[in-house]
Amino acid sequence: MDAVISIKNLIAKYGDITVLDDISVDIFPGEITVILGSSGCGKTTLLKNILRLVEPVSGSVKFWGEEVLGLDDIQMGNILRKIGMLFQSGALLNSISIYENISIPLELHTKLPRTLIDRIIKVKLNLVNLSEAIYKFPSELSGGMKKRAALARAIVLDPQILFCDEPSAGLDPLTAASLDELILSLKKQLKMTIVVVTHELASIHRIADKIIFLEQGKMLFNGTLEGAQKAGIPQIDTFFKVGRF
Amino acid sequence: MSCRIVNNILYLEGSLNAETVPETLIEVNSLLKYQNPNTIDLSNIIVLDSAGVAFLDELQSRLTTEGILLLQGANPEIQEVIKTFSSLKLEFPAQERKMGFFEKIGDSLVLAGQNFYNVMLLASEVFYWALIGIFSRKGQRKGSFAVQCSLLGSQALPILSLLSFIVGFILSLQASVQLANFGANVFIADLMAFSMVREIAPLITAIIVAGRSGSAIASEIATMQVTEEIDALKIMALSPVRYVVVPKFLAITVVMPILVMFSILVSEIGGGIIAIDYLDLSVYTFVQRSINVLTLKDIVTSFGKSIIFAWTIVIIGAYCGFQVKGGAEGVGKATTSSVVASIFAVIIWDAIFSLFYL
Numbered sequence A: 001m002d003a004v005i006s007i008k009n010l011i012a013k014y015g016d017i018t019v020l021d022d023i024s025v026d027i028f029p030g031e032i033t034v035i036l037g038s039s040g041c042g043k044t045t046l047l048k049n050i051l052r053l054v055e056p057v058s059g060s061v062k063f064w065g066e067e068v069l070g071l072d073d074i075q076m077g078n079i080l081r082k083i084g085m086l087f088q089s090g091a092l093l094n095s096i097s098i099y100e101n102i103s104i105p106l107e108l109h110t111k112l113p114r115t116l117i118d119r120i121i122k123v124k125l126n127l128v129n130l131s132e133a134i135y136k137f138p139s140e141l142s143g144g145m146k147k148r149a150a151l152a153r154a155i156v157l158d159p160q161i162l163f164c165d166e167p168s169a170g171l172d173p174l175t176a177a178s179l180d181e182l183i184l185s186l187k188k189q190l191k192m193t194i195v196v197v198t199h200e201l202a203s204i205h206r207i208a209d210k211i212i213f214l215e216q217g218k219m220l221f222n223g224t225l226e227g228a229q230k231a232g233i234p235q236i237d238t239f240f241k242v243g244r245f
Numbered sequence B: 001m002s003c004r005i006v007n008n009i010l011y012l013e014g015s016l017n018a019e020t021v022p023e024t025l026i027e028v029n030s031l032l033k034y035q036n037p038n039t040i041d042l043s044n045i046i047v048l049d050s051a052g053v054a055f056l057d058e059l060q061s062r063l064t065t066e067g068i069l070l071l072q073g074a075n076p077e078i079q080e081v082i083k084t085f086s087s088l089k090l091e092f093p094a095q096e097r098k099m100g101f102f103e104k105i106g107d108s109l110v111l112a113g114q115n116f117y118n119v120m121l122l123a124s125e126v127f128y129w130a131l132i133g134i135f136s137r138k139g140q141r142k143g144s145f146a147v148q149c150s151l152l153g154s155q156a157l158p159i160l161s162l163l164s165f166i167v168g169f170i171l172s173l174q175a176s177v178q179l180a181n182f183g184a185n186v187f188i189a190d191l192m193a194f195s196m197v198r199e200i201a202p203l204i205t206a207i208i209v210a211g212r213s214g215s216a217i218a219s220e221i222a223t224m225q226v227t228e229e230i231d232a233l234k235i236m237a238l239s240p241v242r243y244v245v246v247p248k249f250l251a252i253t254v255v256m257p258i259l260v261m262f263s264i265l266v267s268e269i270g271g272g273i274i275a276i277d278y279l280d281l282s283v284y285t286f287v288q289r290s291i292n293v294l295t296l297k298d299i300v301t302s303f304g305k306s307i308i309f310a311w312t313i314v315i316i317g318a319y320c321g322f323q324v325k326g327g328a329e330g331v332g333k334a335t336t337s338s339v340v341a342s343i344f345a346v347i348i349w350d351a352i353f354s355l356f357y358l
């Protein structure tokens, strides 16, 4: 099977500080890949570098076999259109309502009529259990609700690849579990490739097909969940024993 | 994507996703003009996404009023997709009703009244804590007064002097043409002294202070409000008004008259250049007349009203800051409205003073 995302020798820095040191990993279609690691180890940085929100120092990132480092904005835009991202902080546009936040990608990237857009927005909000907040503004929502609204926005165009930066952090266990269900059904029904950063052990057991384990910018492990538990790497063993960092 | 109606069955074939739905919608609409299907057949659908499901929902809810509409032939995978993304049985709160024109006017009047009341409330709190703050520095950071003096005062000097110089220069240039016509050259000194001291210097200074410091105060407090810092102060049993507003309030009270004095001096220099160069006054005459024509009352009024302006600016800035609800976008709005409101208030004050010949 061809990798959907193929990362080779990726090096990322903030100023002089190397945050990611020589990361090489392939991510396969229709799989849920979980990125693990203590906070501050570079998980968010990895996602941002892959999507070129921060420009990598060197290395190669391929989406569907196409090298993206060096693409201009228009070419990159064509790739990004097939990708959804849930930011760690939600990153909703604060000056417009949740409804409008979610409708923006639909209005600007599709030719769908208003009635269908309206239906799609409502379905997506219902999927993240946020129907009651539809006409509210981001500032009127709690942290967990913002996360869910942001997830609804990330999946509104049915992207082929979905990146989620700590989707269930700050959520109650029931909502977290229902988000996991949602992620699983996106994978199953829309055959989405999903990359999730998470610390929740329960969530990892529910959703993970593959694990990438980062520590201080280095990749300690890359493979299946069972493999990770059997690999005999002390840091990973501690993680699965203690439950979280 | 193709569609046709045979025996009251609408056959959809191919892929039904965000890209193909708009065209399909047009096609189906034109078919529906002549025929009314009672079933939709999905057995040849290969790809279905949420836009496609929304399209099916739309068709169903549009056609069901004219009979029962069935989906048939979908394979299990497609059925799952439909189940997940169907919008047919969702419940949502109604959108808030938009206000009418007169309702809006009434609403904003009530709001203005409430705002005025709340500003007065805040003002009383500020005065109370400021009075106490003169005698007791508890509840204020050490050195905050000095920092605020430099922030609100000395850092405004360059722009204030530049503006005052230009205004003084222009005013006397305009006046000198008229005065020269009547041979009343020497009165340029009276004119400059009077207008600058009593009117223009306090006004220019107030506008600069509103634009620089009023907006800074509003955005600082608004940011603190948004990031829950104000709440944190309250929990630490500190009065946000005392901790944040009072140092600025005291600083501006001291600094404002100094700024006005500075503005008067610099604008007199601007005016003096014209008087001496263009109207042939001697330096001595210009200075002497300027000093002679002013009374103590003029000076006191000028400084007094500038202090009132300054208080107004600080209190309105703080009020706009405290008013912010919600997220970061509120900070920008608070800043803008603080500048507009405080310049407006300053000019109203000025009009009131003029009425009393102050």
Ligand SMILES: Nc1ncnc2c1ncn2[C@@H]1O[C@H](COP(=O)(O)OP(=O)(O)O)[C@@H](O)[C@H]1O
Pocket: A014, A019, A037, A038, A039, A040, A041, A042, A043, A044, A045, A046
């Ligand atoms: N914009 C930035 N500028 C400088 N350093 C940053 C920036 N963002 C993150 N870092 C640093 O990079 C490291 C990795 O951060 P991040 O990828 O956000 O960690 P996490 O794994 O918790 O998502 C941290 O040490 C952090 O301090």
Ligand SMILES: [Mg+2]
Pocket: A043, A044, A045, A088, A165
């Ligand atoms: Mg992070």
